[in-house]
Amino acid sequence: MAGGATTPALVAGVSNAGGLGSLAASLLSPSVMRDQAAIIRSMTTQPFLINLFVLETPSPSQEDIAEASELLRPLWESLGWDRLSVPAAWCESFEGQLAALIELRPAAASFTFGILTPAQVERLHSAGIFVIGTVTTVDEALAWETVGADAVIASGVESGGHRGTFLGPQEEATLSAKALWPLVAAAVKIPTIAAGAIMTGVDILEAMSLGAEAVQMGSAFLVCDESGINQHYRNALIHAGDTPTRLTRAFSGRYARGLENRFMQEMKAVETRVPAYPVQNALTTGIRAAAAAKGDTGLMSLWAGADIRRARPMSVAKLMQTLVAEMRTK
Ligand SMILES: Cc1cc2nc3c(=O)[nH]c(=O)nc-3n(C[C@H](O)[C@H](O)[C@H](O)COP(=O)(O)O)c2cc1C
Numbered sequence: 001m002a003g004g005a006t007t008p009a010l011v012a013g014v015s016n017a018g019g020l021g022s023l024a025a026s027l028l029s030p031s032v033m034r035d036q037a038a039i040i041r042s043m044t045t046q047p048f049l050i051n052l053f054v055l056e057t058p059s060p061s062q063e064d065i066a067e068a069s070e071l072l073r074p075l076w077e078s079l080g081w082d083r084l085s086v087p088a089a090w091c092e093s094f095e096g097q098l099a100a101l102i103e104l105r106p107a108a109a110s111f112t113f114g115i116l117t118p119a120q121v122e123r124l125h126s127a128g129i130f131v132i133g134t135v136t137t138v139d140e141a142l143a144w145e146t147v148g149a150d151a152v153i154a155s156g157v158e159s160g161g162h163r164g165t166f167l168g169p170q171e172e173a174t175l176s177a178k179a180l181w182p183l184v185a186a187a188v189k190i191p192t193i194a195a196g197a198i199m200t201g202v203d204i205l206e207a208m209s210l211g212a213e214a215v216q217m218g219s220a221f222l223v224c225d226e227s228g229i230n231q232h233y234r235n236a237l238i239h240a241g242d243t244p245t246r247l248t249r250a251f252s253g254r255y256a257r258g259l260e261n262r263f264m265q266e267m268k269a270v271e272t273r274v275p276a277y278p279v280q281n282a283l284t285t286g287i288r289a290a291a292a293a294k295g296d297t298g299l300m301s302l303w304a305g306a307d308i309r310r311a312r313p314m315s316v317a318k319l320m321q322t323l324v325a326e327m328r329t330k
Pocket residue numbers: 001002003005024025026051110111112134155158159160161162195196197198216217218219220222303304305306307
C-alpha cells in the first residue's frame with residue numbers, strides 16, 4: 001500500500017506470521033527501496049514481496065499543467081495559496097525501480113497499472129523472483145499469463161486504493177470481487193489471488209471457494225498498529241460510520257477508491273478532465289500533504305476499500321493470528 005501505509009514493520013509482521021508481506025515501492029527511489037528492503041530483512045528472515053506501478057514517465061505541456069492547476073484552484077485557494085507549485089518530477093523512473101527490484105531479489109514481485117514485456121518477466125525469473133500481475137478483467141489476466149506471469153491478483157471493484165486496469169477504459173472494469181474471481185480462475189492456468197473486501201478469515205475461505213488459491217488484503221491492514229497512516233486518516237477510517245467509499249480520479253488521474261470527502265465532492269464535476277496518473281497525483285501531493293499537516297481530512301486522500309467498516313484495529317501479529325483462527329473454526 002503506497003503512500004505511507006506500508007512500513008517495514010507491517011511487511012515483516014505479515015511475513016513473520018506466515019503471510020507474504022508486500023513493500024509498496026511505487027513512490028520510492030531505488031536508494032529508498034534498498035534501505036526499506038534492508039530494514040525488512042533485519043526484521044524477518046521470511047519471504048516478502050516488492051510492488052511497483054508499471055509507468056512511463058509523462059511529459060505534459062505547460063498548457064496541460066496550467067489547465068490542471070486551474071481545475072484544482074478552489075482547493076489550493078482554500079489553503080490560502082496564490083498558486084499551485086509544480087513538482088520537480090512526475091514519478092520515479094520505472095526502469096530504475098525495476099533494476100533495483102531485481103538487484104534486491106525479493107521472493108516475489110507484483111505489478112499494477114500496466115503489464116511487463118516477456119523479456120522483463122524473464123529478467124525477474126532469472127533472478128528467481130515469482131512474478132504477479134494485477135488484473136481487473138479476464139482479458140488482463142490472459143495478457144499477464146501470455147507474458148509469463150506466475151500468478152494474477154484479481155482485484156474486484158470493492159478494493160481500496162487504485163484500480164489496476166490497463167486494457168480498455170477504467171470506467172468499464174467494474175466487476176465485483178465475487179463475480180471476477182471465478183471468471184479469472186476459470187480463464188487462466190496460473191493461480192488466482194483474490195482481492196477486494198476480504199476482511200476476515202471467513203472471507204478468505206469464501207474467496208478460496210470461488211477459485212482463488214490465495215488472497216491479497218489491503219484495507220484490513222490499514223488500521224493495524226504498524227500501519228504508517230497518520231492519526232487523522234486512521235480516525236477517519238475507524239469512525240467511517242455511514243460515510244460511503246467511492247471511486248474517483250480527482251486525486252491522481254486514475255480511478256481509486258476512498259472515503260468520500262470534500263476534495264472528491266468539489267472535483268466531481270471536472271474529475272474526468274484532470275490529467276492521467278501520475279501528473280494529477282503529483283500536482284495534488286502538496287495539497288494533500290498540507291491538509292494532512294493541519295488534520296483536515298476533507299482534502300486528504302482517504303483510500304479505503306468498500307468494507308472498511310469491518311476493519312479491526314490491532315497489531316499485525318494479532319490480525320494474522322485472528323485470520324488464521326477464523327479460517328480454522330469455520
Ligand atoms: C491505501 C491503499 C494503498 C494501496 N496501494 C497499492 C499499491 O501501491 N500497489 C498495489 O498493487 N495495490 C495497492 N493497493 C491495493 C491493495 O494491494 C489491495 O489489492 C486492495 O487493498 C484489496 O482490497 P481491500 O482494500 O478491500 O482489501 C492499495 C490499497 C489501499 C487501501
